[in-house]
Amino acid sequence: MCGIVGYVGSSTACGKPLEVCLQGLKRLEYRGYDSAGVALAAPGMDHVAVRKKAGRLANLEADLAKHALPEATVGIGHTRWATHGSPSDVNAHPHFNRDGSIVVVHNGIIENYAKLKQTLIGRGYEFLSETDTEVLAHLLDYYYKGKCAGNPLAALTKVMQKVEGSYALGILFRDFPEQIFAARKDSPLIVGGSEEGNFIASDVPAILKYTRNVYYIGNMELSLIHI
Numbered sequence: 001m002c003g004i005v006g007y008v009g010s011s012t013a014c015g016k017p018l019e020v021c022l023q024g025l026k027r028l029e030y031r032g033y034d035s036a037g038v039a040l041a042a043p044g045m046d047h048v049a050v051r052k053k054a055g056r057l058a059n060l061e062a063d064l065a066k067h068a069l070p071e072a073t074v075g076i077g078h079t080r081w082a083t084h085g086s087p088s089d090v091n092a093h094p095h096f097n098r099d100g101s102i103v104v105v106h107n108g109i110i111e112n113y114a115k116l117k118q119t120l121i122g123r124g125y126e127f128l129s130e131t132d133t134e135v136l137a138h139l140l141d142y143y144y145k146g147k148c149a150g151n152p153l154a155a156l157t158k159v160m161q162k163v164e165g166s167y168a169l170g171i172l173f174r175d176f177p178e179q180i181f182a183a184r185k186d187s188p189l190i191v192g193g194s195e196e197g198n199f200i201a202s203d204v205p206a207i208l209k210y211t212r213n214v215y216y217i218g219n220m221e222l223s224l225i226h227i
Contacts, residue, residue: 024207136163
């Protein structure tokens with residue numbers, strides 16, 4: 001079962017977003033996984049920074065130690081258990097749109113992803129992975145840069161109307177580098193709050209170190225988490 005964690009905060013009382021995400025993912029290792037990844041954003045970045053590796057979380061940590069990611073104000077992390085596509089660096093989450101301005105982590109299964117993928121290919125989108133999740137990143141791109149005119153919540157609402165299946169989503173937009181967008185349908189996702197920052201997670205243990213103020217996101221509900 002996959003794991004999601006995310007953090008946005010106005011101070012380093014909880015630690016930096018990368019540290020919080022990695023610690024949260026470690027607390028979700030009991031769920032099982034075959035790859036792990038993180039994404040970070042901050043004001044002024046030209047794209048959301050993504051790093052992901054197949055195998056144990058230690059593989060990702062070793063890669064980050066060799067090639068550091070930039071400082072950030074917000075981060076999301078993911079541990080994946082393969083459903084669509086074999087375990088690999090490319091198929092690991094997070095997944096992103098073509099210019100890296102929208103990044104998604106996802107638990108669940110998009111049942112109509114093949115049909116959506118073909119529609120997006122017909123619109124000129126190119127896919128790097130074998131996953132159903134990459135469809136979400138490109139579909140968000142299509143609405144965000146089109147009919148929704150730069151409104152992330154409107155774009156996410158459109159996507160939720162189009163996709164079939166189950167999902168818990170954590171999303172970063174380059175244009176909103178101090179916010180995490182979240183949504184769920186039939187897959188668990190929680191929000192946690194504290195004076196030092198706010199969180200999303202698949203399960204309470206991921207953020208129990210930082211807060212016990214937890215809200216369970218309702219089915220078909222959107223959440224915006226910010227500083």
